[in-house]
Amino acid sequence: MNALQRHRKLDLVWASQPGFRGWFSTVNHNDLGRLFLITAFFFFLIGGLLAMLIRTQLATPGSAFAGPEIYNQIFTMHGTIMMFLFAIPTFEGLAVYLLPKILGSRDLAFPRLTAYGYWCYVFGGTMLLVSMVLGIAPDGGWFMYPPLTSSIYSPGINTDFWLIGITFVEISAIAAAVEITVTILKYRAPGMSLDKMPIFAWYALVTSLMILTGFPPLILGSILLELERAFGLPFFQADLGGDSLLWQHLFWLFGHPEVYIIFLPAAGVISTVLPVMCRTTLLGYGWIVAAAVALAFLSFGLWVHHMFTTGIPHMGLAFFSAASTLVAVPTGVQIFAWIGTMWKGRPELHLPMLHLLGFFVTFVIGGLTGVMVAVVPFDWQAHDTAFITAHLHYVLFGGFVFPMLAGIYYWLPHVTGRRRSFRLGELAFVLIFTGFHVTFLAMHWVGLMGQRRRISTYLPEDGWTTINLISSVGSFVIAIGFAIVILEVVLNTVSARRGGRNPWRAGTLEWAMPTPAPSYNFASLPHVTGRDPLTDDPKLPHALARGEGYLATPGQWRETLTVDIASGKPDFHVIYPGNTRLPILMAAVTGVFFLSLLLKFYWTVPLAVIGVAALVWRWVWALGRAEDLPAQDIGHGIALPNAASVDRSPGWWGSLFLLTANATFFGSLLFGFAFLWTVAPGWPPPVWFAPSMVELGLGIAGAGGSAVAIRMATRTNRQGAQPMFALGLGLVAVLILAAALGLLMLRAPSPDQHAYGATLLVLGGYGLFHACLTALMFAFLAARIARGFTSAARRAEFAIVRLWVDYMALVGTFILLMAHVTGISA
Amino acid sequence: MLTGSILIFALVAILVAASFRSRKGTIQDRFWVLILGIAFPATVLLALLGYGLFVGERLLPRQGADVVQVAAEGRQWDWRFSYDDLPDQTTEGVLHIPAGRPVDVAITSADVVHSFWVPRLAGKMDAVPGRVNVLRIEADAPGTFAGLSAEFSGRGYNNFTFDVVAHDAAGWSNFLTGETE
The missing domain is CATH 1.20.120 (Four Helix Bundle (Hemerythrin (Met), subunit A))
Known part of the structure; x- marks a missing residue:
């Protein structure tokens, strides 16, 4: 088979549908990366246009160009669009387009998730644009401080557009962050150990982990504020046990890391482009990685510096002032390493x-x-x-x-x-x-x-x-x-x-392919031995096109392989899903959910939730197969197991990082509870929760039972038997826990009268949501077993469900203890 | 601070520009990272941080015999001031203080978050509903000082200003006896 024949065969499998129909069904990172970037640039233009309006207004004193009503919308939207609809999506787009190429792989870890994230971004962004066209855009500043944004002082729908639209867009940030993290850790060319990874991948990895831990506080804040606006749960009202400072903490807990979430990808671009422009290699690779990681950690200790004037004690300010100045050190390391790179080379x-x-x-x-x-x-x-x-x-x-x-x-x-x-x-x-x-x-x-x-x-x-x-x-x-x-x-x-190919004479793998990039990236996957594979072997592109790398034989599926995280040894073989309109459909139904909340059509909310659940079911169902695949030959005498037959499958890794974000969300909620309890005026609450030993005991037993059941099911499946009994047991245990959490919600003392009851209600709701989700997973596993999608070898799905069950059992127990024990102690 | 910043900026600019020379000596990697990247900013920052904390500490409200206690309550879009020495009276839009004596302003808000700022007398302090923040101000000489609310508060934010009138000793006692409006 020559290079052209190989190209034709691969393209047949990997190509998107032709024409504009392809836009809606593509899951290919080439298409989605470009769509992301173009859309982000479109929003940049809108944001820029708003900036022009601001400067027009301020050019002369007493300008009558826009009154405060309109002007407040303009500057709020300028900040919001630039931060949420331009900067973050630009990083996402760049990473989506570039990462598989620079890492020597064929696509991202979860192609359909890329598409889903993109469409959530488009739909959420459109909601905000519509509000602007209608003249009812958010007008409380991009930081949305309550009580100015609470329903008393901002009764209109403007603020709801922000809270709901931005939360919708955040889905895409979280989705992309999970995707990018798993891709960088697992989807690399064989031989590319962590220390040989291109520097851009390091930056993207740190950025993604920051998104996973930085965005949840804002999502939580938005949900709480929307709950306060829509249902009168007083999280931010001082006279009812809330505190407007809680919002400021949650917002800046997100807002400061956000600055570095924006800067780090750019630093990744600089570290990639600068050495090429200077005809040399990057100075201090290890130091730069360390500096990026240090920045990530420090940036989470800085948020209070946005609140220096809120009356925080001077000792507290001293700590945050120290952290804020300290953050300049890793920045300094990077700047001087870059200048050193310029000295080392010959800048052109x-x-x-x-x-x-x-x-x-x-x-x-x-x-x-x-x-x-x-x-x-x-x-x-x-x-x-x-x-x-x-x-x-x-x-x-x-x-x-x-x-x-x-x-x-x-x-x-x-x-x-x-x-x-x-x-x-x-x-x-x-x-x-x-x-x-x-x-x-x-x-x-x-x-x-x-x-x-x-x-x-x-x-x-x-x-x-x-x-x-x-x-x-x-x-x-x-x-x-x-x-x-x-x-x-x-x-x-x-x-x-x-x-021609590689116009800048760069050393990284994205230039080891024809341009524009083919749908499958590499005709065969390279074996990497250094940080600049293309400098080491300028003939690499031709060798890959001739099929001298891994996975050189085009099959009937979109295939790639994963590697061991640290060493870069080949790990397992992956089959991707093909073109599908499922992502855009699911994003649309998700949009119906958010739109119903926005327009207060509450009866369509449960319909949308059921719709999303059904689509998720179909989504997950489409993966896997009903027969065992033999170990797959990837060339060079290596055979790898398929992803369905490993303990830590892509789905497991994705779940792990999604749960990381989820745990941060839960942690922020606990922080909020503790903050209100200790700091807010208006405590203790007039009525405490009435504890019940029966509910507490049954709930904890349910949590423990479900964790035991999934372990039993996993073991029975390994032994080659059908674990239906264990799954049934798990389902019952989860439902018991769900009942305990439901009762907690029902009995939360007057949630609209005090933040204590409101917080218990939200905690209970969070636990209940996870219990329902886990119940669905137990049912799903049972259906998969019934249809023959699992076997002793095809065990990946058990490990994934176990991860979610354990998380649910943990938070469920914690929530019950929090409510009942605080009830007892009071 | 400005001079220091200009010097640092000049240093960076010169280093960047010098990298374009065709002949240059070799400098070790370690010099770039450890000396310029870590030691240099750390030294400058520590000095600055210490200075900032020292100045900040001096600005804090301290107990003292002659401290005057007043209160400021912000609301959309108006400030109300009350006085410990004059329990029955409030003023709107104008805060009266004695010149040459430290004044503690207890700041709070009746609705949304505001910020109390008299640029010539002190820094800002936020007015947060449900909380009271204390800011120490002191006018060296009698006069009228412009004050602003410096936290975005909606439509009336543009013109949300107030005045601080600092009286000499005689004027202040007149005010306390109700002879000034």
């Missing part, structure tokens, strides 16, 4: 390099003003002035937009397979760079002169007129720059000359 001023220089200048200034703001007395003055606005734009524009522009120009030849023939990019860079610094240096200045953030207008006597005008002019220059970038990308895609 290609277009991506220009943007990297733009990054250096802008980001270092942003970092320095950041250190200033971390000094508490300075922050007491600068807080909530335009100085902060300027600072954060230096950090985000410098730390994200410039590196991403470098990335766009660096990987554009890979996506289009063409060479740049117009020199528009250099002009665009000059305009964007100059415009940016004019706009935001001026903004630092008016900030120090006392101009507050978020004011819609000011007086001529304030003396800010000239500076604001300069700032606005600068912002229009930026806009022209971006228009040129778009023009160039479009021209490049439709008209330019075909380019």
Whole structure:
């Protein structure tokens, strides 16, 4: 079989449906990565347009361009869109497109999940856009502080759009994070041990783990606030045992890591592109990985620095101030390692390099003003002035937009397979760079002169007129720059000359394939022996196309293989699902769920939940097969077991990381409970929960019973028998626990009168949800066994269910103890 | 702080620019990471942190005989001030204080989160519903100082301002006896 025949056979299996129908059924990371990036850029343009409106409004004093009603919507949406609908999805899109290629694999771990996440993002983003078009967009600031956003002070639907729409979009962030984590850990080319992984993968891994632990507090906060708005559960009302500061803690517990979630992928791009531009290798690979990990940890200890003015004791502030300044150290390590890389090599001023220089200048200034703001007395003055606005734009524009522009120009030849023939990019860079610094240096200045953030207008006597005008002019220059970038990308895609392979002479695997990338990435998978496989062996692309790597024989399925996490030894063989419209359908039904909540059509909520459950059932059912697969030959004399016949299958890994996010969510809920209990005014509650030893005992027995039952079922299956009895036992045990949790919810003392009862209600609901989910899983396993989808060898699904059952048993017991024991002690 | 920042920025800029020279000496990896990357920022930051905490500590409200106690309650979009020395009177939009004496402002909110800020007298302090935060302010000389609410609070946020009037000793006693409005 020659290279062309191999290509045809592989493409037959891997290609999406032709035409626009393919958009809705594709699960291929090539398509979805590009869709993600294009959609994110579309939202960037909308966010940018809103920024232009803000600058138009502020260009002159007393401007009548927009009143506060509209202006408040504009700046709220600008922040919201840039953070949630541009920055995070851009990382997701880049990682989705790039990771399988850079890791030497054929697709991401869960292709359908990629598609589901993408459609959730599109639908959730559309909800927010619709609100804006209708003039009922969120207007409480992107941080949504209650009580301003509670139903008393914001009775309209505006705030609900934010809470519900953003939670919908977060699904895609969590989905992508699970997917990226599992892909990086398991779906690599054989031989690629952790220390040989491309640096971008390290950054993406750290970022994903941060999303898994950083986003749940915000999701929890949004759910609690929406519950307060819709059903009057007073989590944030001081007179009913709530506390508005709880929101600020939950929000910034997410919000500060968010800054690094945005910066780290950009740093990954810099660490990838910079050495290539300097014709050398990255200096201090190990140090940079360590710095990224350190940043991730430190960033979770910083959130209070957004709350320096909320009256927190000075000792507490000292701790967080120290953490905030400390975070500059790992950033410093990275910056100087990059400069050292430039010294080591011979920098060449290609277009991506220009943007990297733009990054250096802008980001270092942003970092320095950041250190200033971390000094508490300075922050007491600068807080909530335009100085902060300027600072954060230096950090985000410098730390994200410039590196991403470098990335766009660096990987554009890979996506289009063409060479740049117009020199528009250099002009665009000059305009964007100059415009940016004019706009935001001026903004630092008016900030120090006392101009507050978020004011819609000011007086001529304030003396800010000239500076604001300069700032606005600068912002229009930026806009022209971006228009040129778009023009160039479009021209490049439709008209330019075909380019050769690996135009930058890079060493990473994404350049070891034809461009634009074929649907299956690599005709055969490489064996990696170093960090820059393509530098070590420039003929690698041809060898792979000739089928000299692994999995070179095209079969009837989309296949790839996984590796052992640390050593990179081949682990097991994976068969992917093909094109399907299931993801978009499920995203749509998920959308019905959120839309029903938004419009308060509560009778369609359970219908949507049942719909999602049914689709999930079908989703999982489609995997696996009814007969044992023999060990699969992957070439070079290696045979691997199939994913269905291992203990730790992709589904197990995915569940593990999803549960990590889930546990963070639960932890945040416990934090909220403890915070209200100890700190909020209005405690103790007027009525405590009435404990019941019977309910507590039965519930704990149910939790323990289900954990025992799934173990029995696993063992019986291993012995080759049908574990129906154990599964039935498990189902009964789960239902008993569910009943105990349900009673807890019913008996929670007046949830609308005090935050204590409201929190118990939510805790009970959380436990009940997991009990129902686990019951469904027991039923699913039973159905799979009945249809012959399991065997002593095909045991993967038992391990997955066991993970979920154990988690449910743990949180269920914990919740019951919390309610009943606190009831007793009171 | 500004000078230091400019110096650091200049250092980085020079290092980046110098990397473009065609001939340059070799510098060890360890120098970049350990000296420039870790030791240098750590030293600068420790110094700055210590300084910040020292200044911050000085700004904290301390007990003292001549401290004047007042209270500020924010609401959309208006501040109400009351005075321990004058229990029956409240003022709206204007806070009266004596000049040259430390004043503790007990800040709270009747509705949403606000922030009490008189730029020339002290930093900001948030007004959080259900809580009381104390901010120490002190005017060196009599006069009128502009105050702002510095936490976004909805539609009326633009013009949500107030004044602080610092009286000399005579003016303050007049105020306490009810002769000033």
